[in-house]
Amino acid sequence: MIRVFAKTLTDKLRVVFDLEGSGRLILYSALVGVVAALGASVFYVGLNSVQSIALGGWLGYRSPAAGSESPPALGVQLPPADRWWLVLLVPMVGGLLCGLLVYTFAPEAEGHGTDGMIRAFHRAKGFIRGRVPLVKAIASTLTIGTGGSAGREGPIAQIGAGFGSVLGTRLGLNDADRRMLVLAGAAGGVAAIFQAPLGGALFAVEVLYASTAVEFSAIIPCVVSSVVAYSIFNAIFHVDVPFRAPNVAFNGITDLPLYLVFAVICALVGFVYVWSFHNLRSRVFKPLRIPNHFKPAIGGLLVGLIALAGLPHIMAGGYGWIQQALDGKLSLQLMAMLVAAKILATGLTISSGGSGSVFAPSLFIGAMLGGAFGLACEQWFPGLVPAPEAFVLVGMGGFFAGVAKVPLTALIMVSEMSGSYNLLVPLMVVSMINVAILSQRWSLYQEQVSSLIDSPAHLGDFVVDVLARIRVGDVHDPSRPVTMVREDMPLPEVLRLVARSNDSYFPVIDDDRNLVGIFSLHDIRSALLGNGAGNLILASDLASSPVATVVPDDNLHTALRLFTQKQIAELPIVNPENPLRVVGMLTREQVIHAYDRQMKTHQTQQQRA
CATH class of the missing domain: 1.10.3080.10 (Clc chloride channel)
Structure with missing residues (x-):
């Protein structure tokens, strides 16, 4: 009684919730x-x-x-x-x-x-x-x-x-x-x-x-x-946001021209950053004829020289100095020098084999670049430009968006890290334009691929167009018998029937031959190991429901999606006029063979053309 109730409850939950996927x-x-x-x-x-x-x-x-x-x-x-x-x-x-x-x-x-x-x-x-x-x-x-x-x-x-x-x-x-x-x-x-x-x-x-x-x-x-x-x-x-945002806002269309200019500057400096980052690795550290174990020490020594030259600001992540820029406490000259110094220091640290990320350095470079640009604009066009601190925050997100090819991430992340969405519009403008201007090849992440079709992870996804043109009825073999099991069949009879069959999946039907469930060889393994259950276990106890099915007019893309979602190898084909009446079984192998035949036909046609 309890087993039947639990099974019924599970089946009901499967109708409402995707418990398997x-x-x-x-x-x-x-x-x-x-x-x-x-x-x-x-x-x-x-x-x-x-x-x-x-x-x-x-x-x-x-x-x-x-x-x-x-x-x-x-x-x-x-x-x-x-x-x-x-x-x-x-x-x-x-x-x-x-x-x-x-x-x-x-x-x-x-x-x-x-x-x-x-x-x-x-x-x-x-x-x-x-x-x-x-x-x-x-x-x-x-x-x-x-x-x-x-x-x-x-x-x-x-x-x-x-x-x-x-x-x-x-x-x-x-x-x-x-x-x-x-x-x-x-x-x-x-x-x-x-x-x-x-x-x-x-x-x-x-x-x-x-x-x-x-x-x-x-x-x-x-x-x-x-x-x-x-x-x-x-x-x-119990930490708060990493940065205190300046009390600035976007003033509308009058601010856009300078943000557009700033986006172009971010793209130019981003190119220099990515170029130097990769060339330090390929042309400086990689050719060094010393074990890789010691190359990060050389990078660390050179970073120390930059700090010793009067710019220790470039050491570690530099979040404190970003905050100083957001607070308007750094000079134009210092921020301009820190842009160049941080680009060099980051390349020396990571391209030599040191361990760390490029996110914080990119925020730092963008912040200092924005601060220097904002102060310069304020000097050239006093009273006509946004506050310099606004360019610091926009520079953080806009610069990283271009060099990492993550425009959505950059604008949302900087807004979350500063606890302010006041500059979301200029962040969107600078991020998107920077990504659009800076070519895909200039990215800090060399393992990125251009699109989903270029990823080995999605190699099988692009059979969809071929499979969408083939119907289930085109590959169904009506001469292949389907081994169906009555729902009241006791376990010993089920085992004898399965032993005589070559099938792996067995639809379960009621007295009217309507489909009520399905089980596989995997589902009866526990029953095979059981001892003494005998006639107490029926076929309906082994079956799972509701059953994923297809009709002859469904395409093979639909079938493939069901195979993947349910992690099964066969699907019952049902009569479209009576969805409970099984007329055949569709296997993964049939789908694969149909795809192979279609591709060979396509290749032959291309060769003839």
Whole structure:
């Protein structure tokens, strides 16, 4: 009685809820979000601790506070002159330790981790080695904590993605679902550490492509993971937005001309940034005839030289200096110098093999570029231009949008991180124009592909046009008998019938030969292992319902979608005038053979033409 009630309830729930498809994935995505939040928390504490010791303690360097952070107890301090040698030594040692760790245990963790996540999605079926997240977290903590010019987005994206991959593998999920959990993990990590739940979700689905393509199928898992990770991280640390937004607003059409000019400038500087970033790797560090383990130490030493030259602002993420620019406390000359210095420092840190991301440096460069442009416009056209601080905020999002090809992510993420949507319109204008002007080939993420059709992850998706032209009735073999089972047939008779049949799926019918359910060989394995059940188990107990079916006029694309959603290998074909009357069975193999025949026919026609 209880078993029958439970089965009936389950069948009813399946009618209302997609328990087999997205329901299961949502549950897994929430679990990934929990672990992404905990991973982000450990990484956040570890990075702050190393920075406090290495930069604050050893170097005596304390950057300004950003957002809700408490100002340094001793105020903003630059490295004292008598510790000049430590300014060179600390980043160099951090780079050395990073290089030894990464190239010994997980070479794929070098550089900015976002590319690793993108590569896993497109080319590795969502597989990320279990050790990669741990190595990436430690290596990035060493690189950024000792002054390397890098950010936290890449490491935390790879940490979250790595757990998503491990969970998907342990659960035995298929390649498509494992890829979804990889993106969900990346979204959760980014959402947590940057306090940007919507931005984190958009980042994971948008950063995969160098065009305007978006991985729409992953939006729900990414949103679920982002919300969970954001909520847990915020409950632990009670942090506010990373930046305090200036009290500025968009004044309408009169502001647009300068924002249009600024968008072009962002594209030009973005080209220089991407060009230098990749050429430092390919033409400077890669040809060096020394083991890769030691190259990040050279990058760290050169970053130390830039800091020693009077620009320690470029060390680590630089969020405090971004806040200073937002508050209007930096000069035009200093911000202009910091644009060039940060471009060089970021290339030296990451292109040498150091571990970190390009997100924070891109925000920094865009902020300083916007601040310098705004101050210059204010000097040239006093009283006729927006406040310079407005260009700082717009520059943060607009610049990153172009160099990373993520316009939606950039404008939403910067708005979330600053807690202000007052400049959403100019952010949209600058982000979209920058992406449109700067060619797809000039992106910081080399693993991006142009569109869905270029991704190995979607290689099978583009059979749709062919299958949509073939009907189920065209491939149905009416001469093939269907083994149907009465719903009241006891288990021993079911087993004898199955043993004599070559079929794998068995429709269950009532006394009027109407379809009431279906079971497969997999469904009766537990019954085969049972002992003493005998006539107590009937065919109706084995069957699941409602049954996914097709009619002869349905196309094979519809059938393929049902095969994928329900994760089954056969579908009953029913009479269109009586949807409960089974007239045949359609198999995956029939769909594949039909596709092959159609493609061979098409190729033959092309050769003749």
